[in-house]
Amino acid sequence: MPLPPLNIYRHDRRTRALITLAGEIDLGTVPLMRTTLERCLRDGVRTIDVDLTPVTFCDCSGLNAFIEMFVHTTVAGGTLCLHHPPPMLARMIELAGAGFLLQGPSAVPGPVSRPAAPFATAPVPLAVAGFETSRRLVPAVPAVSGGVL
Template identity: 70%
Template sequence: MPLPHLNIYRHDRRTRTLITLAGEIDLETVPLMRATFERCLRDGVRIIDVDLTPVTFCDCSGLNTIIEAYLHSTAAGGTLRLHYPPPMLARMIDLSGCGFMLMGLPAVPGPTPLQSPLSAAPAPLPAACFEAVHQLAPTVSGGAL
């Protein structure tokens, strides 16, 4: 059995962690991702930032796992936020309408807030530039897929 094509790096600071996913997220690799999110919650981590910069592919099973992790972290009194999703995943998030949950974006399209949704969160981890929120491009109405 070949090794999964996903590497997961976790950097903790008390009750906050930065998880960097690198590679492909699909049916074969989501169990590893799910186990990482579950372990964070078991370890008492309540703020989970997920850096998706090095993700090269993500299918709907990956998005489902991310939404599941968001729901579990929220139920435990925490948060989970995505940072820098690749264009394909950003499009799936946009189409599914879950950007307001996963990325701190407004639920209803409107003017961009002057203050970043992450500014109310505790002090950022010392990781390079993962705090900026990726803004999704508006979808075009009336088009066919």
């Protein structure tokens, strides 16, 4: 019998949980991961550390789920922090400007994968709960009237 593409292990200690993900995080496995993280919040856990050491693959749907859960956890008054992301996920986090996912205290033994300067200088907006901070999007290419690029 083949192993499931994603195994999830949860270890609680009062209001803190260590979630270890092993395998592949993709569109098919994100609902299971999201359910586990949401269940932590429902159970009163407010500090969630996610160990990604055994993750072999993570696509953009996984990154999106981590960002959504970061917002949900922050709104609930807690913290969510990713530890030891594989190189491909660390690169996606860097490109997305989501270094805030890697900040926070370490619950995982050993050195925490901390981002270099680009993450350290990117502040996390404090008004996450209501999305009060507005930013004007500027098109990368100027609009051309009467035609399609």
